[in-house]
Amino acid sequence: MKPELRIFAASGQLGYGIPEDAFRRGVAAGPHVIGADLGSIDPGPYCLGSGNMVVGGEALRRDIRMVLEAHKETGAPLLMGSAGTAGRRSQLDAVLEVVESVARERSLRFRLAVIPSDIPKDIIERRLDRGEVKPCGVVPALTKEELARANGVVAQMGVEPFQRALDMGAEVIVAGRSCDTSMFAAVPRMRGYDTGLAMHMAKLIECASSCADPGGRDAAMGVIGDGWFSVESMDPKQRCTPVSVAAHSLYEQSDPFLLDEPGGTIDLTGSKYEQLDERRVRVTGSLWRPTPYHVKIEGARLTGHRFVSMCGIRDPRMIAELDSVQAETRRIIERTFKDSIAAQEYSLIFRNYGKNAVLGPVEPDPTLTASHEIFVLIDVVGKTEAIAKSVCGVAKQFFLHLRYTGILCTSGNVAHPFSPDVMPAGAVYEFNVYHLLPVDDPCELFPIEMRQVG
């Protein structure tokens, strides 16, 4: 009989403030492994394309201090993945700077493994030549031209680079882009626990207490044994039930039964969920079906630069004429810049909140009757910042002062909440690599750098 192994999920996303009480309870329960996810592809292409972080400052520092001290207190290895959101080298380095600074401040000593996930483009090009790079879902086939446009490409590492780093003596691991499961399944799998169960457990606890009812951001514990695992929230108010756990198994997955991972598919068709006691659920029957080993590669290219203008509208006459004022503003923009800025060098979108800005093309009833106020976000993306600023400025000014049928207020059509009323919103990226790359060795793309801290 294998002894129980306790895997502690400190946070679904480190850097957004770990809830403290549940975290303390988890540390006190004596985990064998502490795992934490620091990233996701969900916030969109910006972090991946720019290499900038969206989290940081004291929030990130506080969370890293908490997990490093938990590591010291328990002696459990600390596995952190998807450093800095997208996991690019610049983000990994920014997280490492915080890790090393906290370690100095608290006189912590540990063997640190750093695992970058940036993939040199020539490696991908060689695989492209051999026709080995496949789209991940409904995505165009990757071409060399498109690859060349990507601002950095990362790959999601599986459990193996983490396992290798642990074999090399790492006590703390900070990795670039990682599968959500890798930090939580690496140790159970290397100690011979069932792969299907270890992966399913990892999938459940990677979002902390999201698998509980009512669900939340509090830390969670997965316990794996021979032929079973259990999950529990470390917040006493959160209760795992068979339905909450089964339901979370299908969260953010396109298929609720088959979850693709590097080297295999987690098959939940025969998973059984039973209430173990008031707050814990035991799971059996999840299977691992091995497949050829692929890693998912992700890349984003620069689209342009964005300027926005925020416009509140309260006048019912302007609201009634919104479509025609926007159409006229667009015509004026085209005329104004016809000799200086090509049409394909900018995009102008009026996002009409209160009408159809959220559901867009699937809004069943895009009428204006929903509200006495409308918020219009004038959204301009230009090939350069200068183009975006010019177009947004002119669009804002005409939208503000155009005369429309039935107008009574001739001093301004909108209420701007801010000065300046035209604001830069940064560089704009779009995903252009989302593909599967076959590998012979799951570690070949992920070099491991060992450092002594303290």
Added chain:
Amino acid sequence: MPMQTLDQIAKVIRSKNAGPFCLTLDVLFDKPADYRRVRDAQVITREKMAALYRRPLDQVQVYNHESALAMKVSLVRWTPAGSLTDSDIYGAQQHVLLYKLPVP
């Protein structure tokens, strides 16, 4: 009695990205009888979802998951997350069209 709608019966109705190119909608129930009632009435079918979300049929999948008391609809996003015309980076507000589906 007026006909009930899905938002009066389901416990959770949510939407979220499943990767940047796919949107997935989950409808969860807390009573097996509610789940079976909605399933048996065929409230959520590929054809209905394709029409509601204006997607071609081959870009829509529907799953019934008895042990989770869940139904899942996965569809190809009309525009990738974070692209110029996207309005919902996380895909978190696309579920509302399911609320008023009539349930016999």
